Amino acid sequence: GESVGLHLPTLSVQEGDNSIINCAYSNSASDYFIWYKQESGKGPQFIIDIRSNMDKRQGQRVTVLLNKTVKHLSLQIAATQPGDSAVYFCAEKEGSQGNLIFGKGTKLSVKP
Amino acid sequence: NAGVTQTPKFRVLKTGQSMTLLCAQDMNHEYMYWYRQDPGMGLRLIHYSVGEGTTAKGEVPDGYNVSRLKKQNFLLGLESAAPSQTSVYFCASSRVGEQYFGPGTRLTVT
Numbered sequence: 532g533e534s535v536g537l538h539l540p541t542l543s544v545q546e547g548d549n550s551i552i553n554c555a556y557s558n559s560a561s562d563y564f565i566w567y568k569q570e571s572g573k574g575p576q577f578i579i580d581i582r583s584n585m586d587k588r589q590g591q592r593v594t595v596l597l598n599k600t601v602k603h604l605s606l607q608i609a610a611t612q613p614g615d616s617a618v619y620f621c622a623e624k625e626g627s628q629g630n631l632i633f634g635k636g637t638k639l640s641v642k643p
Numbered sequence: 644n645a646g647v648t649q650t651p652k653f654r655v656l657k658t659g660q661s662m663t664l665l666c667a668q669d670m671n672h673e674y675m676y677w678y679r680q681d682p683g684m685g686l687r688l689i690h691y692s693v694g695e696g697t698t699a700k701g702e703v704p705d706g707y708n709v710s711r712l713k714k715q716n717f718l719l720g721l722e723s724a725a726p727s728q729t730s731v732y733f734c735a736s737s738r739v740g741e742q743y744f745g746p747g748t749r750l751t752v753t
Contacts, residue, residue, distance in 0.1 A: 577741045577742075630691060635683065
């Protein structure tokens with residue numbers, strides 16, 4: 532079946548630098564995408580979402596970019612902080628009745 | 644709002660034992676979900692519900708049953724636990740769109 536994947540399983544960045552986490556999706560019919568953050572021992576926490584009629588959406592220190600042509604999603608974190616250390620998952624969904632399909636996750640480590 | 648809560652937080656079962664995991668949400672969400680998460684894996688959907696009294700199978704439903712007798716509660720049952728069901732189980736709820744997750748239940752089957 533269709534699946535959501537990630538380009539890199541781990542990412543290590545220096546505190547204060549910007550982080551970019553990438554995600555490839557294969558279902559061209561997916562029209563809704565979410566990024567989640569999961570800290571150790573906790574449940575996933577919503578970060579930001581984007582619909583397929585947009586190519587960019589900004590939140591507080593985070594930006595999600597969607598490139599439907601190459602079916603690519605990215606999460607940019609500005610001025611990465613130690614508290615950003617976690618596993619980040621992208622997820623895709625097709626239609627209002629579809630279920631979320633999650634990627635395997637990227638572990639972000641922030642070096643002080 | 645407590646959001647999504649799960650009980651218990653930890654449990655150890657012997658092979659063949661049964662148990663029920665309880666999920667509760669206070670956001671009046673229609674949709675509820677049960678996922679399992681294994682090391683190095685993403686979340687895999689076990690069962691879900693689109694409303695009170697309804698349930699449906701997800702990606703990995705075998706060995707599990709669910710019930711949604713009340714809108715705010717979603718129960719996940721293991722009738723005869725197997726070591727392959729050792730995992731962390733997450734419940735989530737939503738309207739349409741983003742899902743809100745509980746803190747998880749760590750289950751070990753020996």
